[in-house]
Amino acid sequence: MASVAIEPAQHGLVAHSDGPVVPVQTRDERPTSFDPADFGVPTGLEVNWRFAPLGRLAPLFEALPADDRPDDPAVVFEIIAPDGVVASPLARGTAPRGEIFRPEDLPSALAWQLCDDALHLTVPADAELADRVRVRMHGNGAHRRSNAHIVIEAKENSRATVVLGHTGSAQFAENVEIIVRDGAHLTVIAVQDWEDDAIHASLHQARVDRDASLKHIVVSIGGGVVRVNPTVRLAGAGSQGELFGLSFADAGQHLENQVFLHHEGPHTTGDVLYKGALQGESARTVWIGDVLIGHEAVGTNTYEANRNLVLTPGARADSIPNLEIETGQILGAGHASATGRFDDEQVFYLTSRGITEVEARRLVVRGFLNEIVQKIDDEELRSRLEAVIEEELAGEGLSGEGAARS
Amino acid sequence: MATLQITDLHVSVTTEQGERPILKGVTLTISSGETHAIMGPNGSGKSTLAYTIAGHPKYTVTSGAITFDGEDVLALSVDERARAGLFLAMQYPVEIPGVTVTNFLRTAKTSIAGEAPAIRGWSKEVKESMEALRMDPAFAQRNVNEGFSGGEKKRHEILQLELLKPTIAVLDETDSGLDVDALRIVADGVNRARENTGLGVMLITHYTRILNYIKPDFVHVFVDGRIAEQGGPELADRLEQEGYDRFLEPAKVE
Numbered sequence: 040m041a042s043v044a045i046e047p048a049q050h051g052l053v054a055h056s057d058g059p060v061v062p063v064q065t066r067d068e069r070p071t072s073f074d075p076a077d078f079g080v081p082t083g084l085e086v087n088w089r090f091a092p093l094g095r096l097a098p099l100f101e102a103l104p105a106d107d108r109p110d111d112p113a114v115v116f117e118i119i120a121p122d123g124v125v126a127s128p129l130a131r132g133t134a135p136r137g138e139i140f141r142p143e144d145l146p147s148a149l150a151w152q153l154c155d156d157a158l159h160l161t162v163p164a165d166a167e168l169a170d171r172v173r174v175r176m177h178g179n180g181a182h183r184r185s186n187a188h189i190v191i192e193a194k195e196n197s198r199a200t201v202v203l204g205h206t207g208s209a210q211f212a213e214n215v216e217i218i219v220r221d222g223a224h225l226t227v228i229a230v231q232d233w234e235d236d237a238i239h240a241s242l243h244q245a246r247v248d249r250d251a252s253l254k255h256i257v258v259s260i261g262g263g264v265v266r267v268n269p270t271v272r273l274a275g276a277g278s279q280g281e282l283f284g285l286s287f288a289d290a291g292q293h294l295e296n297q298v299f300l301h302h303e304g305p306h307t308t309g310d311v312l313y314k315g316a317l318q319g320e321s322a323r324t325v326w327i328g329d330v331l332i333g334h335e336a337v338g339t340n341t342y343e344a345n346r347n348l349v350l351t352p353g354a355r356a357d358s359i360p361n362l363e364i365e366t367g368q369i370l371g372a373g374h375a376s377a378t379g380r381f382d383d384e385q386v387f388y389l390t391s392r393g394i395t396e397v398e399a400r401r402l403v404v405r406g407f408l409n410e411i412v413q414k415i416d417d418e419e420l421r422s423r424l425e426a427v428i429e430e431e432l433a434g435e436g437l438s439g440e441g442a443a444r445s
Numbered sequence: 446m447a448t449l450q451i452t453d454l455h456v457s458v459t460t461e462q463g464e465r466p467i468l469k470g471v472t473l474t475i476s477s478g479e480t481h482a483i484m485g486p487n488g489s490g491k492s493t494l495a496y497t498i499a500g501h502p503k504y505t506v507t508s509g510a511i512t513f514d515g516e517d518v519l520a521l522s523v524d525e526r527a528r529a530g531l532f533l534a535m536q537y538p539v540e541i542p543g544v545t546v547t548n549f550l551r552t553a554k555t556s557i558a559g560e561a562p563a564i565r566g567w568s569k570e571v572k573e574s575m576e577a578l579r580m581d582p583a584f585a586q587r588n589v590n591e592g593f594s595g596g597e598k599k600r601h602e603i604l605q606l607e608l609l610k611p612t613i614a615v616l617d618e619t620d621s622g623l624d625v626d627a628l629r630i631v632a633d634g635v636n637r638a639r640e641n642t643g644l645g646v647m648l649i650t651h652y653t654r655i656l657n658y659i660k661p662d663f664v665h666v667f668v669d670g671r672i673a674e675q676g677g678p679e680l681a682d683r684l685e686q687e688g689y690d691r692f693l694e695p696a697k698v699e
Contacts, residue, residue, distance in 0.1 A: 383502070384539045391499050391535075392553035392605065393527035402552065406543025406588070 065363050066299055066329040071141035075102060075148040087144060087268075090325040090357050092293050095264045098184065098210045099146045099240045104153055106183035113183035114176050114209050116158065121170040123163055124199070128156035129190055135159075136190050139246040140216040143270070146240035150186045150212035157188035157216075160201065162225070164194040171417060172201045178209025181236035188214045193223035193251075200226040202417060205262075208234040217245035219253050221275060226254040230420060232427075233262035235291065241267045249275030249304070256415060257284040257313075259294045260427045268297040273307035273336075282311040282343075284326075285411040285424070287431055288354065290319030297327040300343065302336035311343035314411050316404055317354035318431065325357045332364045332372060340370040347378040348407045350400075401432045447514050447530065447612045448476045449498070449645065454509035456490075456497050464505065467493040469670035471509070477612055480639065480646040482656055482681060485667030486689040491649045492536065494667075495617040498647075499533040500526050513613070528557055530612030534602040534619050541589035546601065547571070549589045550608060557609050574607045577637070579630050595622040603634040606644075613645040614638070620655035632658030653685040668692040 069087070072078065080100050081088040093100075106113045118126050129136045136157050142148035160172060178185070191201050203215065219225045231239060239262055247253045259265045271280045286294040300309045315324040326345045347356035360374040381403070389399035405412075405428055415421055456468035467490045475481050483491050497504045498511060500523040511518040513529055521529065541549065550571060555561045562570075575584065578600045590598055599619055606614055616635065620628055632655060638644045648659060656664075656678070664680040666673045666689075673692045674680065 382539065385541050387499075387501055387523060388535070388539050388541065389549075389553075390523040391527055391533055392549075392609065393524050393556035394552055395524050395556065396522070398552065398556070399524075402544050402549075403541060406541055409543035 065365075066331050066361070067301055069143055071143045072148060073142055073151055075145055075152060078145040078148055081145060087297060087327075091266060091295060092264055095293070096146075096238060096240065096266070099149070099212050099238060102149055102153065103184045105185045106180075107185075111179060112185070113180065114178050114185035114187070114207075114211060117175040117177070118158070118160075119173040119175070120160070121168050121172065123166050124168065124172050125159075125161040125163070127159050127161075129159040130155060130157070135192055135218060136188065136216065138216070139218060139272070140188075140214060140244050142214070143242065146212040147214050147242040150188060150214045153186035153212070154188040154214070157190055159190045160192065162193045162197040162199040162223070164197055166194075166197045166199070168197075168199040172199060173204065174201070175204045175206070176211075178205070178207035178211060178233065178237055181208040181234070182210065184210045184212075186212045188216065190216045190218070191225070191227060192218045193220060193225040195220045196222040198224045200228070200416065202420065203227070203229045205229075205231050205233055205237075205239065208237040209239070211237065211239045211241075213239065213241040215241065215243040217243060217253065217255075219245065219247045219251040221249045221251060223248075223251045225252070226256070226416070228256045228258065228415065228417060228420065229267060231257075231259040231262050231265045231267065232423070233265065235261070235263055237262040238264045239266065243267065243269040245269070245271045246274050247271065247278040247280055250277045251275060252279035252281070254281045254414075255283070256411075257296060258415070258420065258424070259284075259286040259296075260424070262292065262294070264293045264295075266295040268295075268299075270299040270301070272301045272303055273309060274303045276304045277306050278304055279308045280310070281414075282309075283411050283414050284313035284315075285408055286313070286315040286324055287408075287427060288315065288317045288322040288324050289431060290322055293323045293325070295325040297329075298343070299329045299331070300341065302330070302332045302339045302341060305335060306338040307336060307341075309339070309341035309343070312411065313345045314408055315345075315347045315356060316350060316408060317347065317356055318350035320353040322354035323356075326359070328360045328374070330362050330372070330374065332366060332369055334365045337366055337368040338370055339366075339372065342371070342373045344375040346376070346407075348381065348404065349378060350381045350404065397432065401428065404428060404432060446477050447645070448474060449518075449531070449613045450474045450510075450512045451494075451498075452510045452512075454494070454497070454511065455507045456493055457505050457507055458493065459503055459505065466507070467504075467670055468497070471670070471672060473665065473672065475613055475645050475647055477645040478639075478643045479663065480648060480659060480661045481663045481665060482661035483647060483649045483665050483667055484651070484653070484681065484684060486693065487651065489667040490670040491667050492617055495533055495615045495647070495649055498526075498531060498615055499523060524556065527611075532606055532609060532611035532614040534599075534606055534614060534616045536618045536621060538590050538598050538602060540591045542591055544589050545586055546589055547585045550605065553605065553609060571608065574604055578604055578634055580604065596624070596627040599623060599627070599631055600634075603631050607634055607638050610638075610642050611644065613647070615647040615649065617649050618651060619648075620650055620652060628655060629658055635659050653681045656681050666692060
C-alpha cells in the first residue's frame with residue numbers, strides 16, 4: 040500500500056496568494072545592493088529613515104562625484120600611521136574591498152559607486168602597534184560633496200587602534216569596511232567633530248573572525264546632521280564586539296546611530312553602550328539598536344543599552360533597542376534604554392556643598408558621559424572631549440537658565 | 446560667634462495642587478557651639494525648615510526672615526549659603542553617577558575654601574575622617590551615593606560635615622534607618638565636629654534615641670508648622686515618655 044507523507048505546511052514558507060511580498064523578518068534580512076537605484080530616494084516611511092531629517096540629508100541622496108578642485112579636495116585626508124601599517128588605494132573590484140561590505144541604504148551605495156580609490160589600511164599579521172593609526176579627514180566646504188570608502192584590515196593576530204577623525208565641513212558619504220581577521224584585536228574610534236553645517240552619512244560594516252575582537256567607538260560632537268550606522272558581525276567562534284558611542288547634541292543638531300550587532304558564531308560576546316547628552320532647542324538624537332543572536336550563536340553573552348540625558352527643554356532623544364534571539368542556548372542577553380531629564384536634585388545636592396551651579400552641571404554631565412570616556416584609550420581625544428563638554432556647558436542656554444533660577 | 450536667626454518664617458511648598466503652606470511662623474536662633482534638637486511628628490514641617498535654610502527651590506518663603514550673622518540668607522543662592530558656612534546633612538541624598546566621592550569631596554572643598562586643598566594634607570585628612578567613620582577606603586573611588594546602603598549614605602553626609610567644616614549644620618533625620626552601632630559612629634562624627642570647630646547643630650529627629658549620643662542644649666517641639674514647646678534636654682525625656690499626642694490634640698481643634 041503506497042503511502043504519501045505530507046509535510047505540514049509551514050506558515051510563511053510559500054508566498055501568500057495575495058502576492059509574493061514577505062516583510063523583512065529579522066534585521067539581517069534587510070535588502071543590500073551595490074546599485075543605488077535599488078534603494079530609491081528615502082520617503083521617511085522606511086524603517087531605517089523614519090527619524091532622519093530627509094530634507095537636510097537630501098544632498099547625500101544625489102549621485103554626485105566629489106567636488107574636488109585642483110589642489111583643493113572637498114575632503115583632505117591626512118594619514119598618520121606607525122611603521123608597518125600599509126596605506127594604499129583600492130579600486131572597486133580589488134580585494135579586500137567589498138569582501139564583507141554590502142551597502143544597505145542609498146548614501147552607502149552612492150559612496151560605493153562614486154569613490155574610485157578606497158583607502159586601504161592594513162595592519163600586518165602579528166604586528167602590535169603601540170601608536171595609533173590616525174586618519175584625519177577635514178572638509179573644505181559645507182556645500183562640497185565627497186564620497187569615501189575606507190577598508191581597515193587587521194590581519195591575523197595583530198593589535199591596533201585606528202582613529203578616524205572628521206573636522207571642518209562637507210557633504211560626506213562615507214563607508215568604512217572593517218575586517219578583523221583571526222585572533223586580531225582592533226579598536227576603531229570614529230570622531231565626528233564637524234562644523235555646524237556639515238552633513239555626514241556613514242555606514243560602518245565589520246566582520247570579526249575567530250577569537251578576534253573589535254572595540255568600536257563612535258563619538259559625535261559636531262555637525263549639522265551626523266548619521267553613523269555601525270553593523271558588526273561576530274562571525275568567528277569566540278569573537279568579541281564592544282560597541283560604544285558618545286554624543287553631545289546641541290541646538291539644531293541631529294545625531295543618529297543605528298547600531299547592529301549580529302552574533303553569528305558560537306561563544307561570542309557583545310557589549311553595546313551608547314550615551315547621549317542633549318541640550319538646546321531642537322537638539323536631536325536617534326538611536327536604534329539591534330542585536331541578533333543567530334541560529335549558530337550558541338553560548339552568546341550580550342547586552343545593549345542606550346542612555347540619554349536631556350539637559351534642557353526642546354531637545355528630543357529617540358531610542359529603540361531591539362533584541363532578536365534565534366537560539367535558546369545562550370549565556371545571557373539583555374537590552375535597556377533610558378532617557379532622563381536633567382535631575383535638579385543632583386544640582387541641588389552639589390550646590391548645597393558650595394559648588395557653583397555651572398560647575399555642578401558640568402560634574403553631572405561629565406559623570407554621565409564618563410562611562411564612555413573612560414573606555415577611550417586615547418589621551419588626545421579624551422582631552423578634546425573634556426574641552427567640548429566644557430564649551431557646551433559654558434554655552435548661553437545653560438548659564439542663562441542657571442542665572443534665572445538662582 | 447556666628448548666629449543663624451530665623452524670624453517668623455512662613456514657607457509653602459509647590460505641589461501639583463498649587464502652593465501649600467507648611468511653616469506658619471517659626472522663630473528660632475542657633476549660635477555656633479549650640480546644639481538644638483528639633484523634634485516632632487511626621488509632617489510637622491521639620492524637613493521643610495531644613496531645606497528652606499539650604500535653599501531648595503521647591504520651597505517658597507512667603508514671609509519672615511533668615512539671617513546668618515546679619516546677612517540675608519534668603520538672598521543667597523544655594524551654593525552661596527554653603528560657602529557662607531551652612532550645611533545640610535540630607536535624609537535622602539541623591540546619587541551622582543560617574544562622579545567619584547574623591548572628586549566630589551575635593552571639588553566641594555575647593556569651592557568652600559576658595560582654593561584647592563594641598564593634595565597630601567587633604568588626602569590624609571580624608572583618609573583619617575573615613576577611618577573614624579569606619580568607612581572602607583574603597584569607598585572613595587565609588588560614585589557619590591551610588592549603590593550606598595542607607596547607613597553608608599549617612600556616614601558620607603557626616604564625612605562631608607567633618608571635611609567641609611561648616612559653622613552651622615542642619616542634620617535632617619540623620620538617625621533614621623541606622624542601627625545602634627552606625628548611630629554611635631555617626632554621632633561620634635558630629636561630636637568631633639562640635640568639639641573641633643565649635644559647630645552649631647540643628648538636629649532634626651523624630652526619635653529621642655540619637656539624643657543619647659548627641660546631647661542637645663535646647664529642644665524644640667514642632668507641631669503643624671510651628672514650635673509648640675521648647676525647653677532644655679529634659680523636654681526630650683518627657684517626649685520619650687509621652688510621645689507627641691498631647692501636642693497633636695489641641696492642634697487639630699485650632
